[in-house]
Amino acid sequence: MPKIILQRVTILVMMLFIVSVAAFCVPLLSDGDPARTILLSRVSDLDLAPEAVEAIRKELGLDRPLPVQYLSWLGAALQGDLGYSFASRQPVAAEIARALGVSIILALSALGAALLVALPLGTAAAMRPGGKIDGFTTLVIQTLVATPEYWFAPISILVFALWLGILPSAGWQGWESLVLPAMALMLRPMAYFTQVTRASMREVVAAPYITAARARGLSMNEAVVHHGLRNGSLPVVTFFALWFAGLLGGSVVIEVIFAVPGMGRLLYEAVVNNDVPVLQGGFVALVGLSILINTLADVLYVLFNPAMRGSHGH
Amino acid sequence: MLVHDTSRLNRSTPLLEVRKLRVSLENGDKVIDGVDLTIGRREVVALVGESGSGKSVTAQALSRLLPTALRMTGGSIHFDGQDIVAKSDAELNRLRGAEISMLFQQPQVMLDPTSRVQTQVAEPLRKHRGLRRRQAFARVVDLLRSVGIPDPAVRARAFSYQLSGGMAQRVMIAAAMAAGPKLLIADEPTTALDVTVQAQILRLLKKEQERHDLSILLITHDLSIVSAFADRIVVMYAGRVLEEGPTQEVMRRPAHPYTRALIRCSLLVPESDGKLMSIPGSGSQALAIKEGCRFAPRCSLMREHPGLSSACCSREPEIAPFAEHWQSRCHASAESLHEGDVA
Numbered sequence: 001m002p003k004i005i006l007q008r009v010t011i012l013v014m015m016l017f018i019v020s021v022a023a024f025c026v027p028l029l030s031d032g033d034p035a036r037t038i039l040l041s042r043v044s045d046l047d048l049a050p051e052a053v054e055a056i057r058k059e060l061g062l063d064r065p066l067p068v069q070y071l072s073w074l075g076a077a078l079q080g081d082l083g084y085s086f087a088s089r090q091p092v093a094a095e096i097a098r099a100l101g102v103s104i105i106l107a108l109s110a111l112g113a114a115l116l117v118a119l120p121l122g123t124a125a126a127m128r129p130g131g132k133i134d135g136f137t138t139l140v141i142q143t144l145v146a147t148p149e150y151w152f153a154p155i156s157i158l159v160f161a162l163w164l165g166i167l168p169s170a171g172w173q174g175w176e177s178l179v180l181p182a183m184a185l186m187l188r189p190m191a192y193f194t195q196v197t198r199a200s201m202r203e204v205v206a207a208p209y210i211t212a213a214r215a216r217g218l219s220m221n222e223a224v225v226h227h228g229l230r231n232g233s234l235p236v237v238t239f240f241a242l243w244f245a246g247l248l249g250g251s252v253v254i255e256v257i258f259a260v261p262g263m264g265r266l267l268y269e270a271v272v273n274n275d276v277p278v279l280q281g282g283f284v285a286l287v288g289l290s291i292l293i294n295t296l297a298d299v300l301y302v303l304f305n306p307a308m309r310g311s312h313g314h
Numbered sequence: 315m316l317v318h319d320t321s322r323l324n325r326s327t328p329l330l331e332v333r334k335l336r337v338s339l340e341n342g343d344k345v346i347d348g349v350d351l352t353i354g355r356r357e358v359v360a361l362v363g364e365s366g367s368g369k370s371v372t373a374q375a376l377s378r379l380l381p382t383a384l385r386m387t388g389g390s391i392h393f394d395g396q397d398i399v400a401k402s403d404a405e406l407n408r409l410r411g412a413e414i415s416m417l418f419q420q421p422q423v424m425l426d427p428t429s430r431v432q433t434q435v436a437e438p439l440r441k442h443r444g445l446r447r448r449q450a451f452a453r454v455v456d457l458l459r460s461v462g463i464p465d466p467a468v469r470a471r472a473f474s475y476q477l478s479g480g481m482a483q484r485v486m487i488a489a490a491m492a493a494g495p496k497l498l499i500a501d502e503p504t505t506a507l508d509v510t511v512q513a514q515i516l517r518l519l520k521k522e523q524e525r526h527d528l529s530i531l532l533i534t535h536d537l538s539i540v541s542a543f544a545d546r547i548v549v550m551y552a553g554r555v556l557e558e559g560p561t562q563e564v565m566r567r568p569a570h571p572y573t574r575a576l577i578r579c580s581l582l583v584p585e586s587d588g589k590l591m592s593i594p595g596s597g598s599q600a601l602a603i604k605e606g607c608r609f610a611p612r613c614s615l616m617r618e619h620p621g622l623s624s625a626c627c628s629r630e631p632e633i634a635p636f637a638e639h640w641q642s643r644c645h646a647s648a649e650s651l652h653e654g655d656v657a
Contacts, residue, residue, distance in 0.1 A: 208420065209423065209427070212416075213434070214379055215377065215411060215415065215416040215418075217407050217409075217411030217412055217437070218411075218437060219404075219407050226426075227428075227429060230429075231426070231427065304428065305427070305428060306428060306473040307474075
């Protein structure tokens with residue numbers, strides 16, 4: 001295993017530690033006494049007896065020093081125990097796992113579809129700068145970047161669910177219910193992927209090794225396919241990872257509009273209900289995952305680019 | 315009998331014949347202005363000049379691989395009986411790497427960093443000789459061995475970052491020679507390499523040229539490598555040919571003051587004032603000169619013979635015979651005012 005990958009994994013572990021400390025501190029930052037908050041979630045009586053609060057505090061171990069509390073919290077978290085949701089009384093870990101699964105499927109479908117459009121379109125635009133495809137691409141990119149999801153999503157429900165009646169308007173049953181939210185989610189990443197592909201492929205198309213490949217008798221298209229795409233898609237890998245990490249918890253609007261039971265909606269509801277354990281667990285899961293994804297992207301980058309293996313390995 | 319006759323005809327016609335080649339920028343500014351160039355079979359021709367003289371652009375135009383900012387705006391190119399200018403893109407793709415190959419200045423960046431040596435060296439074999447992947451890769455190892463790469467089977471699987479400059483240029487030579495071309499255009503193939511490696515690469519090119527009956531167009535600004543390597547020398551300045559002739563004679567007794575200045579620069583021998591020779595001014599403005607000789611503002615003869623200046627500044631000299639197979643574009647060389655030997 002190349003040294004650089006080992007370095008990345010070391011950094012990953014250190015970052016996860018910092019994240020866990022930060023997540024542990026989330027309830028401390030929220031206003032009020034956690035014991036009172038918890039008690040409030042169980043009883044509706046606003047006049048809390050001080051003895052009851054004290055009892056809860058003891059029961060939860062909140063009277064112990066903070067480092068001890070942290071270690072016991074971390075130990076439990078590592079075993080998958082993130083506590084119980086105030087709202088649903090379900091284990092937080094199970095709720096997050098369910099919601100994360102939904103969000104991952106949604107994000108990957110949206111980003112996969114975005115890539116399928118962006119790579120060919122960006123490459124075609126790059127091969128003839130200033131040409132018809134290039135102009136069309138620029139127009140599409142600018143339109144998509146300026147299109148808000150909260151505008152596109154209701155329109156798409158109107159057209160496909162109400163008028164045409166071919167797709168469900170909301171919910172999460174079967175692949176049909178995936179189409180509209182994925183479509184709404186893919187627009188902006190598609191625009192950005194196309195732009196990144198176009199920029200990096202423009203550089204690649206003019207690269208000396210493309211000229212050399214042409215001098216060996218390859219057509220421009222052959223040279224770009226055989227020697228350009230892999231070099232040109234390196235920046236796209238990074239962007240894909242960034243968007244993937246961002247969409248996992250960041251597709252709140254879409255998940256709420258289409259009633260998709262993903263991470264965005266889970267966290268949105270947790271905020272509304274002041275559901276501290278879910279917020280805390282969601283924070284750990286999302287930040288941890290995004291660090292993991294970025295590490296994976298770095299590893300992929302190294303695997304795509306042999307010269308990186310050389311600069312740190314051997 | 316007819317077969318005999320055509321083959322004899324083939325041998326007498328030059329391999330490459332360029333007439334009045336013109337290349338312009340998109341705004342119409344000429345970069346190459348009426349260049350004639352002839353390369354015989356098995357002949358090695360050196361195309362020399364300062365940077366900006368248009369020698370690299372000439373090379374790119376020959377294989378119709380000009381950068382997008384440049385357009386060929388006139389002239390004819392005939393290669394081995396074929397009209398290169400009339401060829402379609404598909405026909406040109408079949409010609410490049412098969413009959414005309416190219417070498418470049420910085421071999422390491424000419425190799426795709428994400429693709430193995432064998433993939434790239436095998437391309438001409440698969441594309442032009444119809445070899446399958448496996449056959450081509452086997453042939454690549456032989457090719458790498460023939461250009462002096464140690465452990466060819468290991469190097470075949472290497473990436474460009476694992477190769478030194480010299481090794482990378484050997485790989486480029488292997489790829490260029492793979493499909494058995496008739497003409498090799500080498501654009502400053504040794505400029506980016508260490509001096510010791512330069513000599514090795516030039517020896518290798520000479521060996522390949524003799525072994526495969528190859529013609530070579532060597533583009534260089536370094537006259538010190540020309541005399542041992544090239545049969546003929548063509549000197550370019552500001553998009554024009556100023557002098558052309560047999561290497562030995564031209565080097566010994568250059569007809570054009572620009573050639574003479576270039577040679578004195580390359581000798582690295584101090585002048586009488588103890589300084590190294592340099593040509594005053596720069597050639598980059600010379601393309602804009604509309605009247606008179608383009609070299610006139612930098613020419614030493616103009617300073618030494620004030621009587622010349624009226625002709626040189628008003629009328630551009632034609633390229634004219636100076637001796638047998640020897641031409642020069644200078645009012646003074648026509649009037650044999652030149653000083654004689656350089657050294």
